[in-house]
């Protein structure tokens with residue numbers, strides 16, 4: 001079904017905002033020593049997005065959401081700059097965290113934690129992954145070692161976490177821990193002295209403020225009414241967050257690759273070698289043609305998965321398929337753009353090299369490619385077994 005005129009017009013406004021207001025910030029030196037944007041710049045861009053009517057365009061103040069197909073249109077446009085999602089408040093992990101609080105949070109929790117996130121006045125972090133050397137949860141979340149136990153009208157959490165995007169500077173945290181009943185999720189105010197930053201490693205990607213922290217949690221006391229949903233249901237809620245959050249990464253990074261393709265095309269049409277523009281050399285033209293085809297495939301894959309999620313399905317299988325297909329295609333697109341631009345492609349004079357680095361990390365977070373394929377293979381076997389029994 002075609003999307004309505006209101007959302008189409010909003011998408012155009014987002015695109016104009018990103019191209020005219022956000023893109024100039026790409027040269028702004030306000031970055032931390034990991035290369036990530038400083039909050040001062042993030043909140044300055046958000047003030048401008050608020051004034052332009054393009055802030056948090058996909059989530060309503062009460063936590064309800066536009067359809068995923070509408071969201072896709074808006075988030076792809078916000079992704080046209082790596083800074084666009086931060087400016088429009090469509091970035092990870094805030095986007096997925098707002099979605100989760102909107103779906104599982106009580107009215108009181110929404111008022112206290114969602115409101116400031118929705119208004120773009122605070123950032124948040126999602127604390128699930130744990131250090132490999134500690135034997136904690138990674139690709140396999142069931143290995144979670146961080147514990148929580150009830151103590152009066154509080155829960156007490158102890159454990160370790162790593163790769164926690166945006167932790168430094170975040171005001172809202174969603175902490176996952178294991179109780180006797182199973183996994184639990186809690187909303188917490190940050191910073192909290194019971195959560196110590198051990199390290200913030202340098203990583204290949206640089207788009208996310210606060211980068212990705214390694215943490216130790218020691219006797220973190222959380223009032224019982226700050227549990228998200230019910231004890232033991234944590235992995236179920238993680239699933240609620242996972243499919244749309246995964247798909248929203250596909251949307252944003254597709255936007256970034258569309259822009260990288262524009263930059264590479266401009267280079268290939270202007271730059272000459274061996275007596276003609278680069279694009280007229282088959283080896284270059286074919287790369288850009290391949291990219292055009294892959295961009296369309298990504299759009300269709302996202303639209304298909306979004307339409308499944310819009311039926312209220314969890315879309316676990318579909319979002320796995322979309323995540324693998326889109327992240328791998330985007331890697332090819334970004335690599336082609338770097339190659340077409342020669343030496344310029346690996347400099348920081350355009351966003352192309354950053355997009356290449358960011359997509360490399362995207363093939364790991366929200367489920368590495370192999371894990372999605374592995375779970376798909378398990379489903380294929382289940383389907384086969386069922387067919388044998390029929």
Ligand SMILES: Cc1cc2nc3c(=O)[nH]c(=O)nc-3n(C[C@H](O)[C@H](O)[C@H](O)COP(=O)(O)OP(=O)(O)OC[C@H]3O[C@@H](n4cnc5c(N)ncnc54)[C@H](O)[C@@H]3O)c2cc1C
Pocket residue numbers: 093125126127128129132137138139140162163164165166203205212361364365366367368369370371374
């Ligand atoms: C940039 C970035 C941001 C992140 N942000 C967050 C965050 O905000 N919050 C959070 O909680 N986590 C975050 N993560 C963590 C991310 O979700 C994990 O890195 C991911 O789940 C993989 O876990 P791991 O790194 O421990 O890899 P491991 O579990 O050590 O796996 C390593 C590799 O083994 C392979 N593998 C694993 N299982 C299988 C299998 N069944 N079949 C085949 N191959 C397999 C895969 O190739 C995988 O990449 C982030 C990660 C990155 C890189």
